[in-house]
Amino acid sequence: MDSAVLQARHQRTHLPEHAELAALAQTRTDLDNQVRDARVAVEDLTAEQLKADADVELVKARRIRDQERIDQGLITNPKDLERMQHELVSLERRIAVLEDEELDVMERLEQAQGLLDSLLAQLAAVDERGRALVAVRDEQLARLDAALAESERERVLLVGDLPDELIALYDRLREAKDGVGAAELRARQCAGCRLTLDNHELAQIKARPSDEVIRCEECQRILVRTSESGL
Numbered sequence: 278m279d280s281a282v283l284q285a286r287h288q289r290t291h292l293p294e295h296a297e298l299a300a301l302a303q304t305r306t307d308l309d310n311q312v313r314d315a316r317v318a319v320e321d322l323t324a325e326q327l328k329a330d331a332d333v334e335l336v337k338a339r340r341i342r343d344q345e346r347i348d349q350g351l352i353t354n355p356k357d358l359e360r361m362q363h364e365l366v367s368l369e370r371r372i373a374v375l376e377d378e379e380l381d382v383m384e385r386l387e388q389a390q391g392l393l394d395s396l397l398a399q400l401a402a403v404d405e406r407g408r409a410l411v412a413v414r415d416e417q418l419a420r421l422d423a424a425l426a427e428s429e430r431e432r433v434l435l436v437g438d439l440p441d442e443l444i445a446l447y448d449r450l451r452e453a454k455d456g457v458g459a460a461e462l463r464a465r466q467c468a469g470c471r472l473t474l475d476n477h478e479l480a481q482i483k484a485r486p487s488d489e490v491i492r493c494e495e496c497q498r499i500l501v502r503t504s505e506s507g508l
Contacts, residue, residue, distance in 0.1 A: 329382050333372060447459060461506075470493060482508060
């Protein structure tokens with residue numbers, strides 16, 4: 278029973294889901310940091326695009342205003358008219374430059390938004406995997422907890438008919454021997470320390486009463502004799 282309890286406790290603390298959940302937590306932290314940086318980049322580029330749009334519209338509005346003044350014949354002085362015509366040419370060049378800058382910002386914003394969307398999708402996948410692992414882990418823990426509880430109930434029933442001195446010895450040994458106070462003598466070998474007994478030792482054990490407590494010479498655990506002991 279001790280070995281079953283130890284195995285269940287070991288499994289409880291060494292479930293593969295624990296390691297994967299820890300790895301997922303680190304992955305999520307890394308993704309969170311990347312998402313934060315990507316959001317900042319998108320926000321900065323969005324502001325930059327708004328400014329580029331405004332700059333283009335401002336220059337276009339000035340070009341329209343000057344062209345309307347010329348078309349309406351409001352500029353009568355030849356020198357002023359020539360100056361304004363040159364200014365219109367400059368405004369056209371300025372608009373072309375600003376529109377190129379605007380396009381560049383739009384492309385960089387599209388790339389930044391694409392990266393952010395990809396990171397958010399990865400984050401959602403990590404969260405979905407995490408939820409699935411938690412469900413599996415909790416199911417495994419419930420199963421192991423039930424097994425441990427059943428082992429404890431069986432132990433209570435078993436120790437009810439045993440002498441107090443034997444129970445006290447067993448509990449001391451279990452505490453000192455990594456939770457295993459008794460071990461089967463199986464095929465001439467102690468299941469606790471794996472010591473193989475020689476023929477002389479086996480003969481001595483065989484000659485002793487079946488209700489006498491036998492201890493392993495090597496690990497001092499209580500040896501439990503069974504039909505498979507090799508006696």
